[in-house]
Amino acid sequence: MERVMLTGMGIISPLGNEVETFWDRLCRGESGISRIDTFDTSRFKTKIAGVVREFDADARFGRKEARRMDRFCQFALAAADQALEDSGLSLGEIDRERLGVYVGSGIGGIQTLLEQDGILRDRGPERVSPTLVPMMISNMAAAMISIKYGALGPTLSPVTACSIGNTAIGEAFRLIRAGGADAIIAGGAEAAVTEISLASFGNATALSGRNDEPARASRPFDAGRDGFVMAEGAGIVVLESLSHAQRRNARIYAEVIGYGASSDAYHIVATHPEGIGAYQAMRSALREAAVNPEEVDVISAHATSTELGDKSETMAIKKLFGEYAYRIPVTANKSMTGHMLGAAGGVEAIALAKSLEQGIIPPTINLEQPDPDCDLDYVPNEARQARLKIGISNSFGFGGHNAVIVLKAFAE
Incomplete structure (x- = not known):
């Protein structure tokens, strides 16, 4: 079987529209959450989101081309452009019949639908x-x-709600490992910060109501958390077989070594209260990677800042790792980015790859009063340097979709 490498990365996010800006702000513990100014929120319960700023689609694609794409598609294409450039893939020198694209979106072009309606x-x-x-x-x-x-x-365009990015990366990993492709562009994109989405999530009491403190609203594992914060963007990576990457002397950020997926089989929106599906997906990913739980150095949590979700993920981690769970740093990127829905997995995979490469774990910000039921090491409020070899990234979505990937620092 082929080994699978991550060789290119691209991001559009509330923390910046290229990887280095995003990574720098993430490590500094900056929040990308702000008041929504793209439409009138006066009648909405929630008035904040992780909005992508300074994104000029007309300048990137030309006005005519930009008008043919919904915002989620613009994000995806811009992030893919970055990832391919970063990878150094020369399209004229590869077999394009063996170049695939696995990119999904949870909600798709909802803004276009609303406008045309x-x-x-x-x-x-x-x-x-x-x-x-x-x-x-x-x-x-x-x-x-x-x-x-x-x-x-x-x-392939997977639609597994908020686990899309990991589903795309995991399925691409398996295809490349089996020899079905040399390289795949993989990840997710979302642009659902719209009136109807905000109204629906708000009426479901799923969103944070800290409208006067946007930067403090997303607070995974904190006792005062009151819901997630919607966000938008895209996270796209280039995956390649090791042999293909080595033939062209590519830079390698990390190796993908495992993928696990499961279903809660429980509820259309609520996570399983005991985290059974999350536990099964993590266990499956580690088994495929041939990694023992005690070998994991860091966990990138799904951690959306909801009361039940954060608690059940903590329970799943404890169930799988036992006493060792208290020794693993667990970081929550969504404390800074907000919940980017279908884009979250791709963005968080990039953050985990950067962690393994640079030996830095981004913090979980706004963790001021830990929930007694969430008692692990969540790297509170300040980034941490550490020797990192293996990390896992969790993504869970509506309908009970769970997807977990395992990344490893690259070694020949």
């Missing part, structure tokens, strides 16, 4: 755009990346 109601069916459907559907990010780069290999 308004046109239908106000101006009639004759004025609805014929490009509505292709702009709206979730697979279009993968399609646009494939079209732009002539990637003729397998293309």
